Amino acid sequence: MPTTTATFTLNTSEFSGGGSISKSTTLRKAGTATGIDQFTGISRVYQATVAANLSVMAAGSYANAQAGKVYIKNTTPDSNTAYLLVEMASDVILGRLYPGDWMFVPNDGETDVKVSTSAANMYYEFGIFHEG
Amino acid sequence: MATVTAGLTLSSEDLTSNGLVLSTPGNLKKAGFKRTNLDNTTGIARKSTTSLNQYTLFHADEFTADKAHKVYLKNTSNVASEFFTVSLDEEVMGKLYAGDFAFFPWSATDGVKQSFTLTLALTWAAGDKVVFDGVTVTTATATTTAMVDDIVAQADQYPNWIPTEASEHVVLFTARSSNNLENILEIESTGATTASVVSTTAGNGTAIIAVVQEPEANSTANDIKITPSVATTMTLEHALLYEL
Numbered sequence: 001m002p003t004t005t006a007t008f009t010l011n012t013s014e015f016s017g018g019g020s021i022s023k024s025t026t027l028r029k030a031g032t033a034t035g036i037d038q039f040t041g042i043s044r045v046y047q048a049t050v051a052a053n054l055s056v057m058a059a060g061s062y063a064n065a066q067a068g069k070v071y072i073k074n075t076t077p078d079s080n081t082a083y084l085l086v087e088m089a090s091d092v093i094l095g096r097l098y099p100g101d102w103m104f105v106p107n108d109g110e111t112d113v114k115v116s117t118s119a120a121n122m123y124y125e126f127g128i129f130h131e132g
Numbered sequence: 133m134a135t136v137t138a139g140l141t142l143s144s145e146d147l148t149s150n151g152l153v154l155s156t157p158g159n160l161k162k163a164g165f166k167r168t169n170l171d172n173t174t175g176i177a178r179k180s181t182t183s184l185n186q187y188t189l190f191h192a193d194e195f196t197a198d199k200a201h202k203v204y205l206k207n208t209s210n211v212a213s214e215f216f217t218v219s220l221d222e223e224v225m226g227k228l229y230a231g232d233f234a235f236f237p238w239s240a241t242d243g244v245k246q247s248f249t250l251t252l253a254l255t256w257a258a259g260d261k262v263v264f265d266g267v268t269v270t271t272a273t274a275t276t277t278a279m280v281d282d283i284v285a286q287a288d289q290y291p292n293w294i295p296t297e298a299s300e301h302v303v304l305f306t307a308r309s310s311n312n313l314e315n316i317l318e319i320e321s322t323g324a325t326t327a328s329v330v331s332t333t334a335g336n337g338t339a340i341i342a343v344v345q346e347p348e349a350n351s352t353a354n355d356i357k358i359t360p361s362v363a364t365t366m367t368l369e370h371a372l373l374y375e376l
Contacts, residue, residue, distance in 0.1 A: 025231040
């Protein structure tokens with residue numbers, strides 16, 4: 001089985017009492033020691049106009065009760081304000097990804113993930129690790 | 133201004149035929165024009181539980197909505213089958229299995245907060261009382277206006293409600309939390325004081341409540357909620373990076 005590693009680093013050393021952490025995990029199937037073996041690849045999207053509810057993950061295309069992971073990054077350059085509004089299911093707002101911001105979240109294959117662009121000429125990328 | 137960086141590296145030699153290497157560093161900045169660095173954090177903390185009960189990790193009401201907040205979560209368990217279910221209010225985001233982490237933006241959208249008015253009328257006397265939310269207000273002056281002022285002056289003492297002066301004889305109480313259904317106002321009948329609000333008057337003074345906003349079980353506040361999968365000890369590591 002494939003071995004896929006995700007490593008998260010957070011550096012807050014300039015805060016009083018802050019520091020840095022580095023956490024790694026192997027992406028495994030739900031409740032098992034078996035590695036996740038399917039991946040959509042990283043898709044890169046150019047969105048020329050402001051648009052709402054652009055699908056990143058349609059839950060209906062995946063099995064339920066899995067330990068999938070969704071990665072999204074706003075790769076729009078040279079902008080302070082162009083954000084991706086990330087929503088789940090029926091328009092439940094998760095948050096805003098500003099240029100350079102990224103997210104990595106679990107998804108059990110039962111919740112749609114969508115993004116809306118706040119400005120024209122935006123770029124973003126995404127990928128899904130899943131169990132089928 | 134403090135610099136905060138968060139990076140993600142995804143790697144695999146055998147997930148795809150050409151391997152996978154993705155590294156994405158990033159400085160965490162505030163929302164909006166002329167972005168500056170995020171400058172507030174809860175710090176990295178851990179919460180252990182020994183029950184299956186869902187709990188609210190971060191209340192949206194306590195943070196400014198529509199900013200560039202970021203949430204970090206990690207399941208510290210080593211048992212493959214143990215997971216935390218991560219939800220935004222009532223909507224399940226996904227399950228965080230042993231060793232897994234998550235990092236995501238959070239809009240901290242506020243929800244609907246219950247509110248009601250308390251109208252004081254007729255003759256109130258010095259020594260009359262209004263008891264609500266564990267706070268007893270005793271007026272020293274024999275007017276309804278003074279009683280309203282006395283209640284509002286005790287605003288910091290009410291653990292679950294915020295009283296403000298709606299008019300000379302009316303106090304508006306607003307719930308501090310939109311998802312707090314443990315301390316909702318109980319109404320026995322319109323126009324009467326209730327089990328929740330008790331007034332004691334020497335004369336014929338009245339305290340009449342009127343609901344402005346009903347409580348809602350699903351108030352649309354996107355609180356971050358966590359549900360452990362087992363009733364044995366599970367520990368969630370978490371942090372919130374936020375702006376005011």
